[in-house]
Amino acid sequence: MNIFKIIQDIEKVDGEVYDRLASRRQAFSSFGSFGKKVALAAVPIAMGSMFKKAYGQSSNGIADVLNYALTLEYLEADFYMQGLAASGAIASENRAFFEDVRDHEVAHVAFLKSALTSLGATPVDKPTFDFSAGGAFPDWNSNPQTYLALSQAFEDTGVRAYKGQAANLVGSNEVLTAALQIHAVEARHAAIVRRIRGLKGWITNDERGAGMPVPTQAVYDGEAETMQAGIDVAAVSGVAAASVTEAFDEPLSKEAVLNIASLFIA
Amino acid sequence: MTEQTKPEEKAGGLMKSLGGSMQRRTFFRYAGATAAATTLLLTTSCDDDDEVTPPMNEEAVDLGSGDVGILNYAYALEQLEAAFYTAVVAESASALSADEMMVMQDLKAHEVAHRDFFKKALGSNAIPALEVDFSAINFKDKNSVLQTAKTFEDLGVAAYNGAGKLFTDTGAGLDYLLLAGKIVSVEARHAAAIHDLISNNTRAYGAEMIDANGLDRAMSPTEVLGAASAFIATEINFSNLPK
Numbered sequence: 001m002n003i004f005k006i007i008q009d010i011e012k013v014d015g016e017v018y019d020r021l022a023s024r025r026q027a028f029s030s031f032g033s034f035g036k037k038v039a040l041a042a043v044p045i046a047m048g049s050m051f052k053k054a055y056g057q058s059s060n061g062i063a064d065v066l067n068y069a070l071t072l073e074y075l076e077a078d079f080y081m082q083g084l085a086a087s088g089a090i091a092s093e094n095r096a097f098f099e100d101v102r103d104h105e106v107a108h109v110a111f112l113k114s115a116l117t118s119l120g121a122t123p124v125d126k127p128t129f130d131f132s133a134g135g136a137f138p139d140w141n142s143n144p145q146t147y148l149a150l151s152q153a154f155e156d157t158g159v160r161a162y163k164g165q166a167a168n169l170v171g172s173n174e175v176l177t178a179a180l181q182i183h184a185v186e187a188r189h190a191a192i193v194r195r196i197r198g199l200k201g202w203i204t205n206d207e208r209g210a211g212m213p214v215p216t217q218a219v220y221d222g223e224a225e226t227m228q229a230g231i232d233v234a235a236v237s238g239v240a241a242a243s244v245t246e247a248f249d250e251p252l253s254k255e256a257v258l259n260i261a262s263l264f265i266a
Numbered sequence: 267m268t269e270q271t272k273p274e275e276k277a278g279g280l281m282k283s284l285g286g287s288m289q290r291r292t293f294f295r296y297a298g299a300t301a302a303a304t305t306l307l308l309t310t311s312c313d314d315d316d317e318v319t320p321p322m323n324e325e326a327v328d329l330g331s332g333d334v335g336i337l338n339y340a341y342a343l344e345q346l347e348a349a350f351y352t353a354v355v356a357e358s359a360s361a362l363s364a365d366e367m368m369v370m371q372d373l374k375a376h377e378v379a380h381r382d383f384f385k386k387a388l389g390s391n392a393i394p395a396l397e398v399d400f401s402a403i404n405f406k407d408k409n410s411v412l413q414t415a416k417t418f419e420d421l422g423v424a425a426y427n428g429a430g431k432l433f434t435d436t437g438a439g440l441d442y443l444l445l446a447g448k449i450v451s452v453e454a455r456h457a458a459a460i461h462d463l464i465s466n467n468t469r470a471y472g473a474e475m476i477d478a479n480g481l482d483r484a485m486s487p488t489e490v491l492g493a494a495s496a497f498i499a500t501e502i503n504f505s506n507l508p509k
Contacts, residue, residue, distance in 0.1 A: 107478065190455065
């Protein structure tokens, strides 16, 4: 039966496969009894669940990343819903843009929840947010400049957060691609918010940019990178170092992102 | 999502992997999917390589296979973008405002940095310099310049989004995936800025590129190179890229 050959092929590259499957004898005998009792068509399902057990850590890892992303998307969606509901947070000429941004973030929340459910995982609950960050930004929903500054911080954080998790999603092509697709939308948002604030759409060195409150510096620390994969990009391209740092967005660790997000969780 | 990997492509990839060095996490990708497992079961006794390679011009530049192939694919796109913005900065000053030209100068610097990074990273595996065809672009016309920039940036975003899954998912492949991630968000920032310029700074960002789930586009190399081919004179053979 072909399935034996599959396991033998796996053994060539993963010598521990039988440890993962309890034992060689068990692996084959369980297939043997399957073969007698169930139709051939059902075997792939049994095999799928067997390997899910054996390699299941990756699946849990993906759920962890999705729940982490969901937390950030809850934060953004809530920020834009509350901002649009407040009377003085958003200037009229920017309202249509922020309505689109809200719609995207709400869609991301729904998409991530459904992805988690389809993996058999439980989506985390929405935290209660305090966008004044304990009083640090008391006019967040009455001063458009403060609101824009927080929006920039959240969008630039979102870009770095997704990037930091890409390698943890390689167990699922579908989830990895969707995460990249969401990540690009966050980057489009970030560029426009930055341009509304009079900045370039991209991040120069590790500068948070004019008018950004000091506590938001954590969003930009580590962005001043000119070395990529061991290559000094400024040296090989002749492009100015500051421009090279603009050309590559850097990831941010989960810990750093959660430290930033936790300022806004009541 | 714009494109979905077909189970038979997955199985084809696995058979190739089994012939070489299949990695644990690569296998998980297939074993987790029942549909793929079914195909696997049906095809595993057949070790013949029945992949059909379309006939290619011998002059064509071959991007290669595996991670090198994907890096060359990115290198080809970055060559195209860098050549375009270099020409814009050289030729379009009369057509663009000072603000627009500042954006173009930044984009030129970024794309040259991307291009030369890939060239260095690929070393002796790098494809040669491609010959571009910008005959359809009027560099003295603002609309022509900005619309072409929009096309390239939106396409770049979709290309990297679609390419992420094609890297091997262990070792150096993970580094390349991260690098693609570092670049794709910058391409998305570019795209949004260009849409904004086209809208006279009324906050356009490319809404039409985003679907109901809030996802930007992801395109396969075949789709991307098809769209870019009008601007590339050199024939490119991408038939050996991972699928």
